[in-house]
């Protein structure tokens with residue numbers, strides 16, 4: 107039987123991501139739920155487990171609504187005080203807060219600066235020759251948006267999967283990311299599968315096809331920009347080429363995927 111959510115006074119969002127689990131989030135959730143059950147607040151509150159909240163360094167974390175209160179470094183003891191404070195007096199436990207609405211900055215003692223791609227570097231690459239090259243991100247949180255953007259802005263983009271003939275992105279009719287590990291690029295006659303999600307360590311076939319390295323390159327001598335995808339064994343899985351350094355999708359790559367870490371490549 108579902109709860110009548112119209113009666114909800116407070117919602118507690120507990121992070122259940124990997125770092126929070128390692129830091130003991132399950133015990134924290136159990137403690138909070140037990141308190142709510144035993145103090146007759148079960149029917150007018152809600153507890154929800156979420157994926158990573160983006161503050162792993164402060165694990166375990168939770169967010170309380172109403173008010174948008176973020177808590178850090180939770181323990182079973184602390185969560186009972188926090189829950190009580192919000193339910194009984196609508197009062198946050200200030201000393202345990204990571205952030206609340208109105209603060210200019212979050213309160214963390216463990217700040218880890220965001221990881222950014224390195225600027226392009228001049229290299230002599232075995233396959234590409236002299237080129238400017240850098241590595242971007244290869245998680246599905248980056249690769250799915252990348253392929254989606256290319257499908258929506260396909261002009262001047264060509265994909266060559268290892269051993270196959272190049273396909274212009276204008277022939278891609280759909281990008282599907284509905285399967286567990288693979289993204290599918292559909293054409294009128296074909297379907298290209300790319301493994302972009304984290305795969306099990308014991309599955310050699312998936313490890314072989316998984317994109318583990320995404321390199322952005324510029325071959326100055328031939329004025330060619332592109333992306334090279336490799337698996338964790340260093341084998342090339344595919345290459346994307348753009349028709350010009352002014353191509354809209356290449357500009358998207360440098361701005362969104364590489365987070366503007368590069369200078370004007372033609373001047374390097």
Ligand code: FES
Pocket residue numbers: 121122123124125126127157158159160161162163165166167
């Ligand atoms: S796993 Fe909880 S904040 Fe990242």
